[in-house]
Amino acid sequence: MTERALLNRLGRELDALSTQLSARAPRAAPPATPPVSPLALQALLDESLALFAALRRRSLRRHARRFVTARWTLADMVGHLATWAAEFRRQAEQALRDEPFAEAIPFALSVIGPNAWNEARAAEQQRRPLATVLAEFERETAALRDLVAALPAESLYAPRELPLAPSGDPDERLRGNLALIVAGKCDHDRYHLARLSAWLDRIEEDEA
Amino acid sequence: MPTAETDEAPLLRARARGEIPADAGFDVLYSRYAPLVRAWLGLRAGSTFEDLAQDVWALFHDRWQRWEVRPEMLQPGARPVLSFLFQSARFVLKAHRRRAAAAPAPLDTMPAEPPDARESPGRRHEAIDAGRCLALARRVLREDELDLLLAKVAGLSAREIAVAMGLREAQVDHRYRAALRKLQSRLRVAPRGGRRD
Numbered sequence: 255m256t257e258r259a260l261l262n263r264l265g266r267e268l269d270a271l272s273t274q275l276s277a278r279a280p281r282a283a284p285p286a287t288p289p290v291s292p293l294a295l296q297a298l299l300d301e302s303l304a305l306f307a308a309l310r311r312r313s314l315r316r317h318a319r320r321f322v323t324a325r326w327t328l329a330d331m332v333g334h335l336a337t338w339a340a341e342f343r344r345q346a347e348q349a350l351r352d353e354p355f356a357e358a359i360p361f362a363l364s365v366i367g368p369n370a371w372n373e374a375r376a377a378e379q380q381r382r383p384l385a386t387v388l389a390e391f392e393r394e395t396a397a398l399r400d401l402v403a404a405l406p407a408e409s410l411y412a413p414r415e416l417p418l419a420p421s422g423d424p425d426e427r428l429r430g431n432l433a434l435i436v437a438g439k440c441d442h443d444r445y446h447l448a449r450l451s452a453w454l455d456r457i458e459e460d461e462a
Numbered sequence: 463m464p465t466a467e468t469d470e471a472p473l474l475r476a477r478a479r480g481e482i483p484a485d486a487g488f489d490v491l492y493s494r495y496a497p498l499v500r501a502w503l504g505l506r507a508g509s510t511f512e513d514l515a516q517d518v519w520a521l522f523h524d525r526w527q528r529w530e531v532r533p534e535m536l537q538p539g540a541r542p543v544l545s546f547l548f549q550s551a552r553f554v555l556k557a558h559r560r561r562a563a564a565a566p567a568p569l570d571t572m573p574a575e576p577p578d579a580r581e582s583p584g585r586r587h588e589a590i591d592a593g594r595c596l597a598l599a600r601r602v603l604r605e606d607e608l609d610l611l612l613a614k615v616a617g618l619s620a621r622e623i624a625v626a627m628g629l630r631e632a633q634v635d636h637r638y639r640a641a642l643r644k645l646q647s648r649l650r651v652a653p654r655g656g657r658r659d
Contacts, residue, residue, distance in 0.1 A: 255646065255649060257642055257646075260595065260642065260645065260646060260649070261614070261615060263593075263595050264595050264596060264599065264611070264612075264615045265615045266593070267593030267594070267595055267596040268498070268501055268596060268612065268615055268616070270593060271501040271504060271505070271593070271596065272497035272498050272500060272501040273497060275497070275500040275501055275504045275511065276496065276497040276500055290520070290524075291517050291520065292557075292561060293514070293517045293554050293557040293558055293561065294517045294520055294521050294554065294557075295557075296553070296554075296556070296557030296560065296561070297517070297521060297550055297553035297554045297556075297557050298521070298553075300553040300556060300557070301549070301550075301553060304549070304553075304628050307628055308625065308628070311630075400560075403557065403560040403561050448530070452532075
């Protein structure tokens with residue numbers, strides 16, 4: 255059997271299996287309002303880790319001091335991701351212990367994020383080597399994923415008061431749950447990682 | 463013979479231009495790919511495949527609402543949606559296994575035999591009636607080799623597989639050849655150009 259014949263045969267068998275399993279399966283309608291299930295949350299965290307691993311395979315060290323935005327370099331952006339990875343993991347563990355959050359993270363002069371809080375953390379991260387910051391993102395994200403894997407579903411969806419205060423008033427905290435924290439972290443990771451990847455594409459294209 | 467030959471580019475273009483509502487586009491993609499996602503998961507997860515497939519589709523449903531069309535997604539033969547589904551199926555399956563390993567068994571339902579033996583792939587897959595080549599592939603290939611081979615059969619490019627599996631393109635090709643050789647040797651056939659046994 256040639257390679258082509260073998261592939262054709264595998265393709266036919268896979269088609270047959272697809273048909274067989276779909277015939278047995280209930281004709282479930284596609285989800286209109288998808289729940290973020292515990293497995294889906296872990297999958298999202300694995301996706302963040304995979305996207306980050308793909309970024310790490312690129313020439314980060316060489317471009318670390320280049321500015322990605324008007325204010326932040328590539329190293330700052332990676333530091334920002336690592337800071338939030340640690341913060342989200344810390345929030346998840348604290349919420350799980352049912353400890354109230356003493357401090358708030360107010361959004362100031364921005365509706366998209368807590369700029370003042372971010373700037374202070376970016377300054378702290380600038381003092382650390384890039385390799386340490388990269389490792390921090392991976393360690394903290396994997397820790398959050400393992401936490402999600404070990405938690406009963408009811409802990410993930412129990413309503414809690416979170417530290418984020420999007421109105422800017424520290425007394426007006428966001429109410430949500432651990433699932434919201436995790437999904438929010440993954441959205442945040444994907445947003446920045448996609449833009450960093452596109453930025454590196456442009457830099458490398460210019461160099462070529 | 464790729465299982466999913468249809469080009470995704472026209473649908474992605476229409477979605478980007480707002481010519482097709484998100485839900486209508488989702489329905490088209492669900493109809494096109496749901497059986498294949500079931501087969502991928504059915505080969506691994508036994509009877510829980512339908513629940514896992516729903517998780518994969520829930521992830522895609524959410525992503526599809528905010529899908530960003532990048533230029534490489536419109537290249538001929540590109541299948542970014544299938545690629546996303548493939549990667550998500552791998553992650554959801556990993557999560558399923560991680561969660562199963564973490565969950566303590568209630569005392570009154572503790573298995574008499576070790577969990578590994580109860581949940582061995584052979585046992586879990588008994589219900590799935592795969593064809594001869596597919597069954598052999600499941601038995602003799604490592605899981606990542608099987609994933610890679612199935613992705614190739616489904617029509618994903620080496621680049622898409624590399625991204626979905628966290629490999630370099632050269633590794634995809636190398637491992638694909640190795641998996642094929644392993645399978646061919648067990649089928650007692652020679653690789654292309656070789657002597658038939």
